[in-house]
Amino acid sequence: MIDRRRVLQLGALAALTTTVLPACGTDEQGQPAPQPTPDSQQADELALIAAYDAALLSAGPRATVVYQRLRDEHVEHLVALGWQQPPPAPVDANSSRRVLIRAERRASRIRSDAAATSPDADQAQILALIAASEAQHVVDLEAL
Amino acid sequence: MSTAIQAALAGEYAAIYAYGRAGGRLTADQDVALLHLSVHRTVRDTLRQWLLDDDEQPAPPAAAYTLPGPVNSDRQARELLALVELRLIPLYTELIAEQFEEPQRRRRAVREVRDCALRAQSWGAPGQAFPWPTDLAAPSAPS
Numbered sequence: 001m002i003d004r005r006r007v008l009q010l011g012a013l014a015a016l017t018t019t020v021l022p023a024c025g026t027d028e029q030g031q032p033a034p035q036p037t038p039d040s041q042q043a044d045e046l047a048l049i050a051a052y053d054a055a056l057l058s059a060g061p062r063a064t065v066v067y068q069r070l071r072d073e074h075v076e077h078l079v080a081l082g083w084q085q086p087p088p089a090p091v092d093a094n095s096s097r098r099v100l101i102r103a104e105r106r107a108s109r110i111r112s113d114a115a116a117t118s119p120d121a122d123q124a125q126i127l128a129l130i131a132a133s134e135a136q137h138v139v140d141l142e143a144l
Numbered sequence: 145m146s147t148a149i150q151a152a153l154a155g156e157y158a159a160i161y162a163y164g165r166a167g168g169r170l171t172a173d174q175d176v177a178l179l180h181l182s183v184h185r186t187v188r189d190t191l192r193q194w195l196l197d198d199d200e201q202p203a204p205p206a207a208a209y210t211l212p213g214p215v216n217s218d219r220q221a222r223e224l225l226a227l228v229e230l231r232l233i234p235l236y237t238e239l240i241a242e243q244f245e246e247p248q249r250r251r252r253a254v255r256e257v258r259d260c261a262l263r264a265q266s267w268g269a270p271g272q273a274f275p276w277p278t279d280l281a282a283p284s285a286p287s
Contacts, residue, residue: 020225069271070271072273073271073272076274077273077274080228082275110211112254112255114245115254116251116254121240121241121244122241124240124244124250125237125240125253126239128236128240128253128254128257128258129233129237129257129274129275129276130273130274131273132233132257132258132260132261132275133271133272133273135258135261136261136265136272136275137271139265139271
């Protein structure tokens with residue numbers, strides 16, 4: 001069952017993953033490692049991280065601080081959802097505060113629905129917390 | 145025995161008390177506090193009804209509550225309200241597991257986790273990757 005210790009573990013695991021794992025996946029011979037296929041929740045978090053990376057390329061100083069924090073929280077979500085690869089390298093794509101707000105609102109709704117229907121109780125609890133976090137992101141972005 | 149429903153009900157009683165104590169110290173956003181208080185009363189009634197539906201007697205509110213600190217200023221009032229909202233989150237997270245086989249109740253608990261996090265944020269709590277009260281010590285028992 002989830003408790004404070006488990007929540008702390010989720011954050012620590014994410015920190016470990018983002019600082020220790022290499023920036024891009026390669027095997028011992030330097031060949032690109034095969035990438036696992038993300039499930040729908042993981043794919044959604046990867047897309048959000050990519051959207052923040054794109055937005056960070058042209059963000060002002062104040063937005064950069066907020067975007068970076070929210071982006072890092074999505075990495076924590078991703079790890080909690082079982083993804084053990086580093087996020088892909090940033091790509092140059094269009095993103096904006098309005099796009100991020102829409103994406104976060106959608107993500108929170110999807111995560112809530114998943115929490116309400118997940119066949120696994122622990123996963124349902126984690127998804128509910130992620131949905132809450134993403135709802136907070138909407139507020140943070142709207143305040144910018 | 146619906147332990148998590150009783151625990152969430154106790155949390156709602158505490159939140160209603162806290163809003164009553166803090167509301168008068170706010171120098172702005174009293175209307176927001178009143179709205180949130182109304183929501184907590186509605187949730188309290190829902191939880192009581194769930195227990196009655198399960199042939200259980202809802203526990204009454206505590207005779208007295210100990211506040212974590214003085215509530216004499218707007219800042220202290222906001223800190224108290226942020227804290228009580230965050231402290232509800234583990235209770236509703238537990239409710240998700242307890243009411244796992246009850247789809248409507250589980251969905252309601254999921255919504256409460258989100259709404260408590262948003263209300264905590266509205267009173268000044270910082271956003272978190274996994275919204276949770278930072279003042280609660282980690283349990284010593286293995287998870």
